[in-house]
Amino acid sequence: MNILLIRPCPHKSSINLQSFMMCEPLELEYVAALLERMGHETDIVDLVIDKSLSRALKAKKYDAVAFTSYLVHVGIVKGYAEYVKKHYPDIKVLVGGVHAEVVPSDFESPYIDCILTGGMYALEGVIKGIEDGVTRDELMMLGGAPKCQAFDFPHPARHKTARYRGHYNYIYHDRCATIKTSFSCAYDCEFCFCTRLGRYFERDLDDVINELDEIEEENVFIVDDNFLFRRERIIEFCRLVKERGIKKTYIAFGRADFIAENEDMIELLASCGFDAFFVGIESFKSGELSDYNKRTSVEINNRAVRILEKHGLQCYSGLIVGFDWVRSDFDTLIGYLNGFEHPMVNIQPITPIKGTPFYEKMKDKITTAEDRYELFDMAHAVMEPLNMSRRAFYYNILRAYLKTSASARGRRYIKERYGKSIYRRVRRGAVTIALQYIKLIIAPNR
Ligand code: SF4
Structure with a gap:
């Protein structure tokens, strides 16, 4: 067929x-x-x-x-x-x-x-x-055939996207491929969709390394929901990469508590080509972290960021904006992020995603029509902010971006570390997003 x-x-x-x-x-x-x-x-x-x-x-x-x-x-x-x-x-x-x-x-x-x-x-x-x-x-x-845990699939047919591959990037890395070494996540954060896909399992590392060796791109984004889970697996991954002489630059998702408790692993990963970790910091408020069942703390988050900075790795931080925030929360967020050496943040209004426990808890508070799927993009406010207008809510999100990742200091850093061409692409993206937020500030119910 x-x-x-x-x-x-x-x-x-x-x-x-x-x-x-x-x-x-x-x-x-x-x-x-x-x-x-x-x-x-x-x-x-x-x-x-x-x-x-x-x-x-x-x-x-x-x-x-x-x-x-x-x-x-x-x-x-x-x-x-x-x-x-x-x-x-x-x-x-x-x-x-x-x-x-x-x-x-x-x-x-x-x-x-x-x-x-x-x-x-x-x-x-x-x-x-x-x-x-x-x-x-x-x-x-x-x-609807039941899923089984035996992972017997051939490696992805990347040649099928050959004509598009020059477009694939991830933040500061152009021509970036992806690979998945494990599926789902062993944690259970309330708002997260990842764990709804089944039990956490890991692919055989020899098979992963064989696939990695086939990838032509120099930059590889490991799209595991949480790559930093087991020390032994990380040690073995790095051993195999070095043994096979695979030289690539890696980005991955990882939990702050693992980073905070395993600095030697971060050092090892840096020596193996890891350039950045996307860390779900989520909040600078301990109450919110426990509400989300994140099983981490503000102190642990801070320690993780410092360790990444110490070893020259970029920390992409995910932050969640509560719908009960007041203006001073945004001021505190800006101050908190600017305490990082080079804040690179993704600031998302809290969004109940269907299928998660958080959705079940919050579904009565969703004010966006649920068939407007396109607005459940983790950037629109799908619940009514409690302590400010929607317009002010969007304005404060944009303000937080402009005063942290997109500040003059942030822009200078990107240009110096990643070069002018990446800087121009990222700036284009930032301008597009800023214009979309400005439209939302003007017409917040679009
Ligand atoms: S937010 Fe991260 S750690 Fe929590 S369940 Fe999702 S993938 Fe796992």
């Missing part, structure tokens, strides 16, 4: 992060590799770059089209599915990805034939079902 795999383009109302971070559609590359192993032909189209679904569909006669999707893409993907069915009624339309696995009901649509709640584990059965001409109901059932 001919199968077209599509990454959707975000809705124009979503806050646009593409100039800052545009990762390869790794999940589609995994799917392409599996389908090729089954003897099918696949193409991947990245609509973030290519834009035109109609052009992609005209390229050849496809038997099935599969979309990947996050929460923020649900409306767009349903619209794409309708377009496909209306113009090509014989094409089977499948939807997969993390949101489909956790909240499949969001994708109920007469234009979607199968929701892959079983993820990759269901794919083989679904494709065989299409070949056998099963009914739509039977196809839906096949999409």
Whole structure:
């Protein structure tokens, strides 16, 4: 069969992060590799770059089209599915990805034939079902095949995105590939979606290193939800990388408590090519950290940042803005972040994501219509701020960015450390986001 795999383009109302971070559609590359192993032909189209679904569909006669999707893409993907069915009624339309696995009901649509709640584990059965001409109901059932823990998938078919790869970047690293060495997370922070995807498990490290060795890009973003989990695994990872002579620059997610308690691991990782860690600092308030069940503290966060700075690693910090914040909280946040050597922050209004315990607790407080999926982008306020207007809320978020990561000191640092070309891309991204926030300040209910 001919199968077209599509990454959707975000809705124009979503806050646009593409100039800052545009990762390869790794999940589609995994799917392409599996389908090729089954003897099918696949193409991947990245609509973030290519834009035109109609052009992609005209390229050849496809038997099935599969979309990947996050929460923020649900409306767009349903619209794409309708377009496909209306113009090509014989094409089977499948939807997969993390949101489909956790909240499949969001994708109920007469234009979607199968929701892959079983993820990759269901794919083989679904494709065989299409070949056998099963009914739509039977196809839906096949999409819900139970997941098993045996990870027997071929390495992602990165050659399928060859024409896009020059666009893939992650913050200060151009031409950046991604790799996944473990799935899910062993922690259970209230607001986090990662753990809803199943139990934490780790891939075999020899297999990971073989895949790493195949990657052409020098920059690699390890997209594990938490790469810093077990000392022994980190030591073995570094040993294998050095033994195989793999020379790359790495970025990864890691918890502050691990960094704070394992400085020697950070030193080892720095010697192995690690350049930055994305750390979920989340808050400078201990009460909020315990509300989120983060199992860390402000002191631990501070120590983690200092250790990364000491070893020359960049700390990308994720901060969550509470909807009960007052203006002085933003002032404290700015002061707190400027206590870091080089603050690089992602400031997000607290967002209850469907499927998480936090959503169950807060769903009555959500004031944004839940079918406006594009506004659940972790940048719009989907709950009404309690102590200021929406306009003031957005203004303070923008102010916090301008006085920390985007300050004159921050801009100078980026230019010096990463060079003018990266500085220009990041500046372009920052201007785009600032303009979107300014529009929200002018018309906060867009
Ligand atoms: S926020 Fe980080 S540590 Fe917490 S559950 Fe999610 S991935 Fe794990």
